[in-house]
Amino acid sequence: MKRIISTTLGLLLAGSALAAPELSPQGIIVNPVPTDLQVRVWVNKDPSKTGNPVYQIGERIQVSVQVNQDAHVYIFSVKSTGEIGLILPNAFDQNNFLRAGETRTFPPATGARYALEVAGPEGQDRVLAVASRQPLSLAQIADIQTGRVNLQGADNLARALSIVVTPLPQQDWVSNVAFFIVGRAAVTPVQPVQPATGTLSVNSSPAGAQVLVEGRVVGSTPLNLVLRPGRVDIELRLGGYQNFRTTAQIRPGETTAVNANLVPVVQNGLLQINSNPPGAQVLLNGRVVGNTPLNLTVPPGRYDLELRLGGYQSFRASLSVGSGQTVPVNATLQALRGALEVYTNVEARIFLDGREVGQTRGGFLRLDELEGGSVQVVALAPGYRAALRDVRVEAGRTQQVRLELPRAR
Template structure:
């Protein structure tokens, strides 16, 4: 069993070159490679493999140290004692092979070893230093391995000596890491505090730290290190908000110029007729006429009154300005149903001269009076006037009559299209759909054929008595 390791009670770690340059001491290293390197080493103790806390070992417990590199490397492990004495953990008289394969986890003492590491007083913080190198290091200035005796004492001398050892190596060929643990009961030190000084214009603003009231300005607060949200409030002024970090041993200052809240504006709303409900951004605020006091900004204004159409608009309120909206409400448009049937069916339905469909036909129309025509080729047109009332159904039943036979001699006009179903108009009046034979009095007529909503043929034709005049039309 090698002698028990007495670890350092309170270690401040020294970065490479920090003594000569007067740099701030890095509390995580004894010696640090200042150049980033792809060679990495990681060291830990068995009670804290994730290195996330401060493991505590009681006197008499065994401790094991593990190390891992991401590349093949020679690894050297040191322990620094509270007295300043230094132990070489690896290599040691029982484990002299310190070559570690890439990604291999090496633990000391290994399972089945002839020695142990025993935890002994004094109490306090302890540290393990790992140095990994692509080539073996000459430790003759640091440690007499043959006699198991350190040639330097304390963290400062160890840092200086190791700096000399690695100085001949290329920057990319070495790297270091440390692990901490405590002997006995560990009481973490209180977090360092800093000072936050807060002023405001005007003074007397209420101070809130992380949502908790902390006084009024001017204020000087002592806070633990960390990040804080700060809010200042003062009547008639906009809240001031910010987020900042407080560092131990430092003073941070906030000087806030508070901004006055913008003056409200007025909005006068009237309507004809009056008594309409007024909604601002969806909220009922009264009936017309009404005067409103609103903060500057844009608002959605809505007026509602039974029997009238809802009125909507957007208004902009300027600071201290008077705005006015006067609305003439439009009566609500009510609807009824118009139903048109015919005998025979499949007749064209015209409402106020516009073709709207074929029988049987049904549609919702606004209340009012309409002219309804029903037309079918080979039958006399049907025409009537109806009144559509709100909430009611108005029905037109059209019985189409055959046309009276013409008197005297007649002729026949036969109209044929390559695509059946084209509308045929004689002197501007719908006569039917192709193919169609029309019995007409002799004379000259204007023939118009429409297909797919467009005029495909328009010519004057002559109908002769007791003869058939045939017109063939290509619609495509």
């Protein structure tokens, strides 16, 4: 479906000219030095540029351009009132790069998604084409999506374009102009004037979603667009949310509203589980899922985590994983300690690997928090000979050892 491109004049092409016919094409901007880069622009009623063709208000027009070398082409319309619009690039056709010898018409004769219409008032209008070997930045003077140029008058446009092209060598750009006359078509008073456009109002929750109409980016929500009547495809895009797609029927003189409640995109999270020492069994919500180190992709939610390793205390934690979130878990496992119960036939001093650790009372001594491994237990008492035994302490267990101290002779 074709769209009527709006310029600052509220038309597709409200005239495209720039200076009185006697001005040279180069003089429309800054009178650059001669260059071998050439651009030629013309309108469909005067391809040879020998006359001053007449277009009626509301009549459709086509603009053609040709370059003799590879170049980026920018086309402006300048009305007799001084109002300026950007024809190329536009919201529906942003490919403004032409190859050497290529001729291109805007809009193209077939497959065009927009149209150019001549708007009033009556007078001498112009089309200006600027060709540059390098792309120009028009961000400060024009809005490609709307075609609006925040300048009035050929002189102001000339000065603005002079600034834009100043960084370029003078041989790297050139301009050309075409003229036409805007007349007025006869209107039969009895025929009611039907609105030529309708309004599309697009809103989203949350706001700020990118809006695409017929596959072209046209702005962000909330957004009001003036469109030609007909059916249009609409898409809204916002990071973290599912794309929203719908169609709308634009009716003349009416406002069609599209209100989209965007649905968040649910992304799995990542659990990065490590332990010191490694090799611990991992249980998630009571189910064994592997051994450390371990990376687990899980849906958003809460999880009970447990790590188990022989000789070490179990590690437990409750975790909350958000959408797309990475949650690291670094667990230092605490070694289990063993215990030793020493029984003697007399009260005696007790040594472990040569280190005194206590004295039996009533023939009994309990030793806790002992590291696992082999240890030598020695009991000494006055008047008795020493008694000793090698014992292996096991983590998490209590070992018993009985020492009989014989009397000294």
